[in-house]
Amino acid sequence: MRRLAILLLPILFVISGCQEIIYPNQTIIVDIAPSSWRSSNGSQSLYTIIDMPEISDTFNARGGILTYLAFEPRTYEQLPQVYNGISYTWISRPGEIVIEIENSDGLGTVIPPSAMITAKIILVESDY
Structure with missing residues (x-):
């Protein structure tokens, strides 16, 4: 038993020495x-x-x-996504997010959505 305690003691020091860093996120809701x-x-x-x-x-x-x-309403789907034959993708640039849509088969013209769409954008801080 004593040997087991001696073997586990260094592991406890390593685990207790770890510091958890929590970065908050920010959620933004936008109607399109x-x-x-x-x-x-x-x-x-x-x-x-x-x-x-x-x-x-x-x-x-x-x-x-x-x-x-x-x-x-209240049903969010993560992008990229295909919904009703339309492919939805996005890119980010400083100061903006661009959402792009096209037919999922890549053929023909795409008709813009006829109703309001709600976007939920979650920004997650990170440090590397």
Whole structure:
């Protein structure tokens, strides 16, 4: 028993020496109006830009971003996503998030959503 205690003692020191660092996240809810979609290549794909002053150059390089859309009330689906034959993707740049849509088969023109879509964007601080 004493040998077991002696063997486990260094492990306890290592575990107790670890410091947990918690980085808070921030959730932002944005409504996307049907009129906000713009064509980028003859209506084969559409995009909308969400202003995000919270995304600085440093955050864009080091932080984490999760993007969800709600096509129905209180039902969020993480992007990228295919919904009703439309492919939804996103990219981030300092100061903005761009959501892009196109037909999932890549053919033909895409029709912009006819109803309001709610976006939930979660910004997760990180340090590396």
